[in-house]
Amino acid sequence: MDTANSHLAVVQPLLDYFDTLLPLNKEERELVITKFHPHLYRKRQYALQHGDVCQHFHFVVRGCLRLYKVDHEGAVHVLQFATENYWIIDLTSFHRTKPSVLNIDALEDTVVLRIAYKDLIDLYVNAPKFDRIFRVLMENHFMQQQERIAQLFSSTAEERYQSFLEDYPHLLNRISQVQIASYLGVTPEFLSRVRSRRSKGSKENP
Template identity: 70%
Template sequence: MKPDNLETSLEPLLNYFSRLIPLNKEEKELVTALFHPRLYRKRQYALQEGDVCTQMLFVVRGCLRMYKIDEGGNTHILQFAAENYWINDLGSFHTEKPSALNIDALEDTVVLQISHSNLITLYTEAPKFHRIFRVLVENSYVSLQKRLLQNISSTAEERYHSFLELYPHLVNRLSQTQIASYLGITPEFLSRLRNKLSKQKS
């Protein structure tokens, strides 16, 4: 589904790019031509395991999650993406191989998405974007390294504090089960942890 107002939907993305590197009129027109709005309803998939990831998504409004379900049926959340965040399975997107991950909407979510072929067109016609997306990928890689290090060397409490720093705008929009899945702990343990921290503040 497409949102009704295309121009309004594009403004957050144009502002996002302009904060990194100012865009001229032609570059803004190129973004308008190559990015397309899409509405994902709550619980609707943007990507399912076994499918090729064909789009890179920029969230205008709402929240998506990327996750893996293991053989035991447990959900492991790798990433949340709310307003002004990007999300996709980068490996599947660039290799055009089936993804092992899922992406779905936790709320009704409006995104601006670009296909792999359109992204190459963007790089070719406006090389400035090659630099922008290189920075995005580098930042994602740094975040991934930090997350992996935390998972093997940090306590659950330290991981929770890191979550609060990274996603302060999502604390009241996510369920306890979703936050626990991201942290790699049970909802019951998260509840005890929150109670402990609440008592420390009082």
């Protein structure tokens, strides 16, 4: 397979994703192929580190990235997981070009398509359809984050775990219990008890 065809094969999932939102014409597809660049992050490799400026908007083709913050006591708080066909970014750092207080790293070997800020603006200018597409993406992201914040304040650990299973059913056997607990805001030991109670409940109510 030549380089052009190889690049197209990697970009195809993103083209398919955009087509589900607003079908692209030939020129718009060419812009995507030109502006988005494939990149491989090895397991445990950073895509963004605290103190650096977020340079790219990432679309995950294969693998898993996590967005997280480390508090003053060294505890890790996972804000988001991004697997196939998910986006991940520190929006504040990316758009304001200011040092990030967050980290993004790979929980698996992960292939992404990433776009730099300048290329994203060029995309908006040359094809206004992408302005609408990314506005929808940002609105969806904002709504998801609001729901997540509300859950952290008002839901039980069992309810948050159920939401995790609904949002990330494909992740249950791909990431550790420690990662899941960090996302839910509980200790791994507490999560283990939650899972044990659910398991006993399902056996008692077949």
